[in-house]
Amino acid sequence: MKLAVAGATGVVGTHVVDVARERGHEVVALARSVGVDLTSGAGLVERLAGVDAVVDVTSTASQRRAVAEAFFGGVTTNLIDAGQRAGVGHHVALSIVGIDDVPSGYYRGKLLQERLLAAGAQPWSVLRATQFHEFAEQALHFAAVGPFSFVPRMLSQPVAAREVAEALVDLAEAGPSGRVPDLAGPERLDVPSLSRRVVRARGLGRRVVGVRLPGAAGRAMRSGALTPGSDGPRGRTTFAEWLASTS
Template identity: 70%
Template sequence: MRIAVAGATGVVGRYVVAAARERGHDVVELTRAAGVDLTTETAAGVLEERLAGVAAVVDTTNISTQRRGAAEAFFGNVTRHLLAAEQTAGVGHHVALSIVGIDHIGLGYYAGKKLQERLVALGPVPWSILRATQFHEFAEQVLGFARVGPVSLVPQMLSQPVAAREVGDALVDVVEAGPSGLAPDLAGPERLQMVDLARRVSEAHGLGRRVVGVPVPGASGRAMRGGALTPAAGGPRGSVTFEEWLAGA
């Protein structure tokens, strides 16, 4: 099967590419480095060319922003451009990676992901959406969200982190299964506090950060602290623990 991967060099995208190739699939990488800027109108013509003969597109693109306008503009533009080109090229399956629990969080980035899901579900291409919890790598990323000298302010939240490699494998499973709508939530094996994970990353990597947990205000913050970003029902679970990932497993 020929599979196109948007965001093919990203945290999860590179694992989708590796897993797909290991299973014998032909992979088309959709990245800026490969000449495809999915955020611009000019992407349309290039995309239609690249999607010739493609059976499925996996969208793992991402943006680092907490602003609602920027998040909605990014995920909206990328999704609209992909779906339009897929329809023209005759692609039969669009697979999007999303986040467990976003229905309960009103913050800016999550608004962008919710828009992405709506566009996919209402779009012209048969679809699947896989929601996953935060990746193990997220604990390192949050150390840089808000920094004051040697102090990192980390949002208080209950998480069930999963290895990005396992998310990549799961996305290829979804591709191979065919269009299935909203797939069961994917999470890691342990429920853990993000502040603790950030501290462990700082210590393990010798970063010397002082990690201070900060409650996100309002209903979204309460939901995050209460575990809204962890699965509420059964579903697939990764096997790689945070400690194993941190040790390089």
């Protein structure tokens, strides 16, 4: 199978590339370095020639709704249009558990992505996953002042990025499946406590301060809205195991 990966250099994208190649698939990266602009669509049709499935794990750093919707809406539309023109038979996208219940600008962008796929003519699959184990370390840099890291108080059920990648390649191999059951990690944990564990394991010398995000989004995150509300597949790797393997 020939797979095209959008976001191939990101946290999950690098694992998608590795997993796909380990299974004997040919991988095509969709990146500016090879003449592809996902936001404009330039170079996409040519790069997708002969591709069986696209795996989209792109992301944007902005939390603003207008920016997130413009990014995910534009990239998804371009991938669908170019995919149809190139004869790609399957579009696989990664989304996030619980985004219906958290009024965040970034999540509104992801919801738009899901709607565009569902309304489009190209066969599709969507996997929602929880935050990755790496999120606890990334959170140290969201709001940092001197030695202090202000980390949002929220419940998470973190999952290994490698296991998310495996699930995405599974979907690409299985064929169009619509929205599949949510994937989460094996444990429900508090993010500031996870960030403190990262600081100790890495010897970073930072002081983590848990902060309550304001409004409905903050309340939803603290209540566990970003964790699965029903049974579904669960990752194998615990946070402790991931931390030990990366320290």
